[in-house]
Amino acid sequence: MLLAAWLAACACACAWAGTASEVSTAALDGRLFVGTCYQPVDRTPQQIHRDIALMKAAGFTVVRMGDLSWDYFEPREGVFDFAPFEAVMDEMHANGIRVIVDIPGLPAPQWLHHHYPGVDLVAQDGTRRPAAERYMDDISDPDYRRLARRMATRLVRHFAHHPALLAFGYDNEIGNGFMSYSAADRKRFVAWLGRKYGTLAQLNAAWATQRWSRRIGSWDEVELPLGDGPGPFERQLDLRRYWSDVTIETVMDLERVRRQYAPDTPTLSNFWEFSGRKGFDFLSTYRDYATYGAMGFYPGEPVGAGFEAMLVHGGLRTPIWFNEFTAGGGGYYGTPGRSRMWAHMGLILGAQSVLAWTFNSHLGGEEQALFGLVDHDDTPSWKLREWGQIAADYARLQSLGFPRHTDPQVALAYSFDSWVASSPNGPSNTVRQYITTSYGDQQRQAFEPLFRDNLDVAVVHVAHEDLARFRMVVVPGDYLMDTASATALRDYVAGGGTLVMTAFSAKVDEHNQWFATPLPGRLHDVFGLHTNEFYTAGAPLVVQFGEQALTLATRFYEVLEPSTAAVRATFPGLPGAPPAITENHYGKGLALYVATPADAQLLRALYRSLYGPLGLHPGPATPEGVYAREVDGRRYYVNTTGSPQVVPAVGPGKGLLGAREITRDLDLEPFGVELVQ
Numbered sequence: 001m002l003l004a005a006w007l008a009a010c011a012c013a014c015a016w017a018g019t020a021s022e023v024s025t026a027a028l029d030g031r032l033f034v035g036t037c038y039q040p041v042d043r044t045p046q047q048i049h050r051d052i053a054l055m056k057a058a059g060f061t062v063v064r065m066g067d068l069s070w071d072y073f074e075p076r077e078g079v080f081d082f083a084p085f086e087a088v089m090d091e092m093h094a095n096g097i098r099v100i101v102d103i104p105g106l107p108a109p110q111w112l113h114h115h116y117p118g119v120d121l122v123a124q125d126g127t128r129r130p131a132a133e134r135y136m137d138d139i140s141d142p143d144y145r146r147l148a149r150r151m152a153t154r155l156v157r158h159f160a161h162h163p164a165l166l167a168f169g170y171d172n173e174i175g176n177g178f179m180s181y182s183a184a185d186r187k188r189f190v191a192w193l194g195r196k197y198g199t200l201a202q203l204n205a206a207w208a209t210q211r212w213s214r215r216i217g218s219w220d221e222v223e224l225p226l227g228d229g230p231g232p233f234e235r236q237l238d239l240r241r242y243w244s245d246v247t248i249e250t251v252m253d254l255e256r257v258r259r260q261y262a263p264d265t266p267t268l269s270n271f272w273e274f275s276g277r278k279g280f281d282f283l284s285t286y287r288d289y290a291t292y293g294a295m296g297f298y299p300g301e302p303v304g305a306g307f308e309a310m311l312v313h314g315g316l317r318t319p320i321w322f323n324e325f326t327a328g329g330g331g332y333y334g335t336p337g338r339s340r341m342w343a344h345m346g347l348i349l350g351a352q353s354v355l356a357w358t359f360n361s362h363l364g365g366e367e368q369a370l371f372g373l374v375d376h377d378d379t380p381s382w383k384l385r386e387w388g389q390i391a392a393d394y395a396r397l398q399s400l401g402f403p404r405h406t407d408p409q410v411a412l413a414y415s416f417d418s419w420v421a422s423s424p425n426g427p428s429n430t431v432r433q434y435i436t437t438s439y440g441d442q443q444r445q446a447f448e449p450l451f452r453d454n455l456d457v458a459v460v461h462v463a464h465e466d467l468a469r470f471r472m473v474v475v476p477g478d479y480l481m482d483t484a485s486a487t488a489l490r491d492y493v494a495g496g497g498t499l500v501m502t503a504f505s506a507k508v509d510e511h512n513q514w515f516a517t518p519l520p521g522r523l524h525d526v527f528g529l530h531t532n533e534f535y536t537a538g539a540p541l542v543v544q545f546g547e548q549a550l551t552l553a554t555r556f557y558e559v560l561e562p563s564t565a566a567v568r569a570t571f572p573g574l575p576g577a578p579p580a581i582t583e584n585h586y587g588k589g590l591a592l593y594v595a596t597p598a599d600a601q602l603l604r605a606l607y608r609s610l611y612g613p614l615g616l617h618p619g620p621a622t623p624e625g626v627y628a629r630e631v632d633g634r635r636y637y638v639n640t641t642g643s644p645q646v647v648p649a650v651g652p653g654k655g656l657l658g659a660r661e662i663t664r665d666l667d668l669e670p671f672g673v674e675l676v677q
Contacts, residue, residue, distance in 0.1 A: 018259075019287055019288050019289070020255060020258075020266070020267045020287070020288065020289045020290050020291045021286075021287040021288075021290060021291055021316065021318075023263075023264065023265070023266045023267070023291050024264060024266075025266055025291065025292075025318055027166075028166075028266070028352065030398065030403075031061075031352070031398055031403075032347075032352060032353065032394040032395070032397060032398040032402055032403060033061050033062040033098075033352060033353035033354075033355075033394070034059065034060055034061060034062070034343075034353070034354055034355075034387065034390050034391040034394050035055070035060040035061055035062035035063045035064070035097065035353070035354075035355045035356070036055065036060060036063055036064075036327075036355055036356040036357075036358065036359040036372075036373060036387070037063070037064045037065075037067070037323070037324055037355055037356065037357050037358045037359065038051070038063045038064070038065050038358070038359045038360075039065070039068075039069070039358065039359075039360070040065060040084065040085065040088045041069050041072045042360060042362075042363075043360065045087075047378065048088055048091070049091065050378070051359060051360070051374070052088075052091050052092060052095050052097070053095075054374070054380060054384065055095070055097060055359070056095040056096065056097065057388070058384060058385075058387055058388040058391055059388055059391030059392060059395060060097055060387075060391060061096070061097060061098060061391070062097065062098045062099070062100065062166060062353060062355065063092060063097055063098075063099055063100070063355070063359075064099075064100040064102055064169065064268075064323055064324075064355050065085070065088065065099055065100070065101065065102065066085070066101045066102040066103065066104055066155075066169075067102035067104055067169065067172040068104055068106075068107065068134065068172055069104045070104045070105070070106075070107070070108065070109050070112075070151060071109035071110070071111070072084075072085070072104075073085065073104070073151065073154075073155060074109065074151055074154075075109075076111060077111055077112070077115060077147075080151075080154050082154075082155070082158050082159075086158075086159075086162070089159065089162050089164045089165075090164070092164045093162070093163050093164035097164070098164055098165070098166035099162075099164045099165055099166055100166055100167045100168070100169050100268050100323065100355075101155070101159055101165060101167075101168055101169070102168070102169035102170075102172055102269075103151075103152045103155055103156070103168060103169065103170055103171065103254050104151075104171070104172070105139075105148040105151070105152065105170070105171040105174075105250070105254065106134070106135055106137060106139070106171045106172060106173070106174060106177070107131065107134045107135055107136065107137055108131070108137040108144060108147075108148075110131065112143075112144065112147060113130075113131050113137075116141070116143035116144070116147075118138065118141040118142070118143055118144070118182070118184055119137055119138050119141045119143060119144045120138065120182075121136050121137070121138055121178055121180045122138075122180050122181045122182035122185065123181060124181050124226050124227065124228070126181070129178075133366055134173075134366060135173070135176055135177040135178065136177075136178060137177065138180040138182070138185065139174075139177060139246060139247065139250045140180070140185060140188050140243075140246045141184070145250065145253060148250070148253065148254075149253050149254075149257065152253070152254050152257045153257050153261070156168065156257050156258060156261045156262055157261045160261050160262040160265065165262075165265065166266075166268075167265060167266045167267060167268040167291070167292075168254075168258055168262065168265055168266075168267055168268070169267065169268050169269040169270065169294075169323065170251050170254045170255070170267065170269040170271075170289070171250065171251065171254065171269070172270065173270060173271070173272040173275075173296065174247055174250065174251060174269075174271055174272065174280075175247060175271055175272035175273045175274075175275045175277075175278060175279050175280050175282075176272040176275040176277055176278070177247075177277065177278055178277060178278065179227045179239070179243050179277075179278060181224050185224060186222075186223065186224045189222075189224055189239070189242050190219055190222050192242050192245065193219075193222065193238065193242075194219065196238075200216060200217070200218070200219065203216060203222075204216055205511075206234060206238075206511040207232065207234045207235055207238075207511075208232065208234055208511075208513055211232070214232070224239065225238070225239040226425075227239060227240075227425070228425045229424070229425030230425070231425075233421065233424045233431065233512045234511055234512045234513060236420070236424050236425065236512075237417065237420055237421050237424075237480075237511075237512045240278070240279075240416075240420045241281070241417070241420075243278050243280070244278075244279070244280040244281045244416065247278070247280040248280055248281070248285050248289075251269075251271075251289050252288065252289060254289075255267070255288065255289040266291035266292065267289060267290055267291045267292070268291070268292050268294045268321050268323060269289075269290065269294055269323075270294050270295050270296045270323040270324055271290075271294075271295070271312070272295075272296075273311070273312070273416075274308070274311060274419075279416065279419075280416070281416035281417070281461075282311075282312070282314070282416070283311075283314050283414060283415075283416070283459070283460060283461035283464065284416065284461050284463070284464050286314055286316075287316075290316070291318060292316065292318045292319065292320065292321045292352075293309075293312040293313035293314060293316050293318070293320050293321070294312065294320065294321040294322070294323045295308065295309065295312040295320075295321075295322065295323065295324075296322075296323060296324035296325075296357065297309065297322040297324065297325050297326065297342070297346065297354075298324075298326050298329070299326065299329075299342055299345075301640075302345065302451070302625070302627065302640045303444060303447065303448045303451055303452075304444060305342075305345070306349055306447070306451050307443060307444055307447045307451075307459065309346075309349045309351075310349070310412075310447075310457055310458060310459040311414060311459045313350070313458070313459070314458070314459065314460055314461075314465075315411075315458055315460045315465045315466075317405075319350050319351060319352035319353075319403040319404075319405075320346070320349060320350055320351045320352065321351065321352055321353045321355075322346055322351055322353060322354045322355060323353075323355055324355060324357035324358075325339070325342070325343070325346075325354040325355055325356055325357060326338070326339060326342060326356075326357070327339060327356040327357055327358065327371070327372055327373055327383055327387075328371065328383050329342070332369065332370075332371055333371050333381075334371065334383060335642075336382060336386065337386070337670065337671035338671060339356070339383065339386055339387065339390065340386055340389055340390050340393070340671065340673070341638060341639070341640060341671035341672075341673065342354075343390045343393070343394075344393070344636075344638045344673040345627065345638050345640060347397065347402055347403065347404060347636070348404075348627050348628075348629055348636065348638055350403065350404050350405075350406040350456070351403065352403040354390065354394075356372070356373055356383075356387055357372075358370070358372040358373075359372050359373050359374060360372045360373075360374050360378075361374060361375055361376045363376060371383075373387055393657065393673075396656075396657075397675070400631070400632065400634065400656070400675065401631040401632030401634070402631065404629065404631055406456045407456070408455075408456040408457050408458040408470070409455075409456075409470060409471045409472070409614075409616055410450055410455060410456075410457050410458070410470060410471065410472045410473075410474065410616065411457065411458045411459070411460050411462075411465070411467065411470040411472075411473045411474070412443065412446055412447055412457055412458070412459045412460070412473075412474050412476065413460065413461070413462045413473060413474065413475040413476070413478055413485075413489075414443060414459050414460065414461060415461060415462075415478055415480060415485065416461075417480045417482065417510070418439060418477070418478045418479045418480045419439045419440070421479050421480040421508060421512045422435055422438070422439045422477065422479035422480070422504070423435075423438060423439060434534070435477075435479070435504055436536070436554065436555075436556045436597065437477065437504070437554060437556070437597035437598070439477055439479065441597075441598075442476040442477035442502060442504070442597055442598040443459075443476055443477075443598070445476065445597070445598040445599055445600045445603065446474050446476035446502065446598040446600075446603055447459075448600040448604075449600050449603050449604035449607050449608075450607060451627075452604075453604075453607070453608075453618040453619065454618055454619025454620060454621075454622065454627060454628050454629060455616065455618055455619060456629075458470070461485075462475070462485050462488045462489055462492075463482070463484035463485045463487075463488045465488075467488060467489075467491075467492040467497060468492070468495060468497070470497065471497070471498065471614045471615065471616060472497070472498045472499075472500065472607075472610060472614055472616065473489070473492060473497060473498070473499050473500070474499075474500045474501075474603075475489070475499065475500065475501040475502070475505055476501075476502045476505075476598040477502055477503065477504040477505055477597060477598060478501070478504075478505045478506065479504055479505065479506075479507055479508060480507075480508050480509070480510065480512065481505070481506035481507075481508070481509065481520065481521050481522055481523065482509065482510040483510065483522070486506070486521075486522035486523055489523060489526070490522075490523065490526055490586075492589070493526055493586045493587060493589035493590070493591050494586060494587030494588065494589060495587065495588060495589065496587070496588035496589045497589045498589060498590045498591075498592070498610060498614055499526070499589065499590070499591045499592065500592045500594065500603075500606065501520065501523075501527065501591070501592070501593050501594065502593075502594045502596065502597060502598045502603075503534075503556065503557070503558045503594065503595055503596050503597050504597060505520055506519060506520030506521045506522060506523055507519060507520070507521065508521070509521065509522075518530035518532070519531050519532055520593070523591075525586070526584070526586045526591045527565060527582065527584050527586075527591045527592075527593045528562060528563050528564035528565030528582070528584030528586070528591070529560050529561055529562045529563055529565045529582055529584070529593060530561055530563070531558040531559060531560050531561065531593070531595070532559075532561075533558065533559035534556070534557070534558050534559070535556075535557060535559070536555050536556050537555040537556075537557065537573075537574065538555075539555070539573070540552060540553070540555060541554060541555055541557060541571060541573070541574075541580075541596065542571065542572060542573050543569050543570070543571060543580040543581075543596075543602055544569060544570050544571075544572045544577075544580075545568075545569040545580070545581070545602070545605045545606070545609075546569075546605075546609070548605055549572075550601050550602055550605060552596060552599045552601060552602060553599060553601075554596050554597050554599055556596060556597055557571065557574075557578075557580070557595045557596050558595045558596075559578055559595075560578065560579040560580075560582055560593060560595050562579060562582050562584075564584055564585075565579075565582035565583060565584035565591075565593070566582065566583055566584070567579045567581075567582055568580075568581040568582060568583045568592065568606075569581040569602075569606075571595075578595070579595060580594070580595050580596065580602075581593070581594050581595065581602075581606060592606070594606070620635050620637075620647075622637065622647055623645050623646070623647060624641075625639065625640050625641035625643075625645065626638065626639050626640070626641075626645050626647060626668065627640065628647075631675070634656070634675055634676060634677050635650065635653075635675070635676045636673075636674075636675050636676075637650075637666060637668060637673065637674050637675075637676070638673050639668040639669070639670065639671060639672045639673070640671070641670065641671075642670045642671065643670055644667065644668065644669055644670060644672075645667075645668045645672075646665050646666070646667055646668070647665065647666040647668065648664075648665050649664060649665065650662055650664070650665060650666035650676055651663045651664045651665070651666070651676075652664070653676045653677055654676070654677045655674045655675070655676055655677075656674075656675045656676070656677055657673060657674050657675050658674055662676060
């Protein structure tokens, strides 16, 4: 389509400002944003002018730029050129489009690798790894840190007061990098251990080095643990903690620059804290550098997508930002209607924005043949028209109670340490033989029933949140139970909270060593039981829960031996019909222990039995695959399936998005959405 035809169609101060979470968000409050990620480094001035005209015609209000482009700003060491980017910022401003400027500390430029080889990654076998793809940078290297700070300082100072500036972002997808094993890395790791443990005696105790002749006699004997094993579990946990701290401090380098030169500008960064490559302990630290929870959103199915969104949101009161968002999805070119559906599903989750990845289809590089909103020949695709519809939907909805303010009454406990400790590497891996359900699977199994009941749920680190704001806290398979987390949970129940914990929880301490006390460690009295035996049944487990007989997918169970706890459910098919769920009154609250790994069917029955006593109110009832929320007295429905769905007994009412009268049932087309007055 020619540009003119497409346009016609679319027309029908230097002081510390506290932590990032304390920055004023007034400029963004009450607004919804639709836009795209844009790489002007790929485009000529003529193409940029045309692209911005298309964005404006589509109703876009925000773009994210600058990510992955360090050498665009600093093509040679110490030589900075901001003029091309500033020209794009100026034109965005002239067209009413705000800009998230993403500080591109990753990846490092080739000139930096060439002049400072310490930034090169070193593999476990000692070989140097050239920076062949993104994120192949040793971010612990002092030269990298120094030069990234300098680049960030020059960039932030230059654009801090530009009228198009909306927010700054930090290091696209940090957390998805690689660990390195150079001699210098080892020295930095040993220094970190020295600060953490103080003495060799404490290190030896924490690492259980008395086992199998591994005692460390001097700091020079400390080696870097192998990230993919083999190696004792205690050391692997500290290795991941070390790289987590490196990642967080790298982000804090940029946050300190923002505080100095742009103290009133919020931060919007799509971190990758749950990346399997490395990840980092986001939920223990995010308030120091995140004004908003933000992420790249590439959903596969609603439950997993919802859980990951809550993981980046944590306990923040601000909305979620989807700094990257699926542009079509479902294959190379995408599926019509899918992006619009997920954009509305984002609003269910409490989002404020969707930014398509990406505006232009990629001609070359690592994402060659990735289709954006504009095709490889610069022709606007149907996806751009669909995103124009998203922009129109959002423009209307922002006067009807969106973005949604979520106030979850239920929290799921998530711990970086438990994630790492429960899935160690190496051939002598008794933990993997013991833990039959992964930490991530347990989290999703615990999340699913709540999400399908259309309840808002927070995902938090219990030692770093005010748990008193929640009526129920669920702890699914929290394998590592440190003192701070145990204290927080104990105080929560004593103060009147309701706590649900599942099998595999509280088995090891902060050093990744099994408790030498009754299990669950540090909390057995809170639950009024101990559980020291674990078995795999020969047939699927059946749980008798009240009048319901539930057949579970798992065969693993713990033997619960109550002291003060009462039995809530049993395994009738096992000898003696042992407890499947117990409940114990502790202080003013209630602690329930589930003898199996988190299982959605069993937890659904348990949750629903607790809703009434706890004053929890599920959202509107919906068929499978349809999600809904009450929003300012209206009901908002999203059909995530590719089939028509009927929601019974919704009317009488008026569909505001579809401009239709609803007498009784609500008919939703595939990927359909509706807001019912």
